[in-house]
Amino acid sequence: MERGPSVSTRSFAIIGISSWDSDPLRVDGETIPTYAFPENAARALAKIAAYSRWRGQSPGLFWGCDDVRVDAARHICRQAITRQGEGWLTTEDAHAVLHAFGLPVAAGAVARTAEEAAALAAGFGFPVVAKLASRQVVHKSDIGAVRVNLTTAQEVQNAFRAIRASTPEPPSADASDGVLIQPMITAAVETIVGLTVDPLFGPLVGFGLGGTQVEILGDMRFRIAPLTDQDADELLRDGRASRVLQGYRGRPAADVAALRDVVLRVSQLAEAIPEMVELQPGHGARRRQRLPDC
Secondary structure, eight states: OOOSOOOOTTTTOOEEOSSSOOOOEEETTEEEOEESSHHHHHHHHHHHHHHHHHHTSOOOOBOOOTTOOHHHHHHHHHHHHHHHOSSBOOHHHHHHHHHHTTOOOOOOEEESSHHHHHHHHHHHOSSEEEEEEOSSOSOSGGGTOEEEEEOSHHHHHHHHHHHHHHOSSOOOSOTTOEEEEEEOOOSOOOEEEEEEEETTTEEEEEEEEOTTHHHHHOOOEEEESSOBHHHHHHHHHSSTHHHHHTOOTTOOOOOHHHHHHHHHHHHHHHHHOTTTEEEETTTEEEEOSOOOOO
């Protein structure tokens, strides 16, 4: 038998009428809704059924990770605000915050010269990716500031110069600006896990297909933080991304367990320090000026 509250067929009786007058009927002390069109009645019944399914679910469990270093993440952001003021976190600071919450980050380092970029690439091993590291430019690919599958030192140096030249404004005096060099990751499912803030509901954790598909497909799904294990599973299961995660037409399946862990850790970040950092889907990390004192 399905758990959850029973729905009284009498209380939720649907009466279709042909006129535009859809005032509710009152019978034997009960108010019975009426609808001018059957489509409206069907929508009402669908909402009732969805609510009943939701109420009938087993309770989820809130998860916490013992290796999370909340104080370290707060310290990173306080230092960044003191050093740079309001604005987006640098690449190094954003990675440090993610490390503090045990979130996996691909190896990488920021180069300030073409020669340094080539040396980093040789250390990581080819092929590599080069991407502009700048707090002033959010969408790097829109200005041609992302180069992938670089296989030689000369290609890396050329990419470095082209990326720096693609910056719409003169290079900033910010010492953190440069070009991020990372190993090229292939045969993987690209996804996005983000955190945004809703003015009514507060922090929301989002998940969907990553890369340019975020804007094209608009397939982000959100849940209110903090998430339960059940919320995390629903995020990974709902939407178009679910079929891709399971492997599609010969493509490799995603590591769903690892994605679940990432989603739950991002949720813990939102719960532990919502005032400290605001992650916009696809945009990186943005500091707020006022931080908690704890």
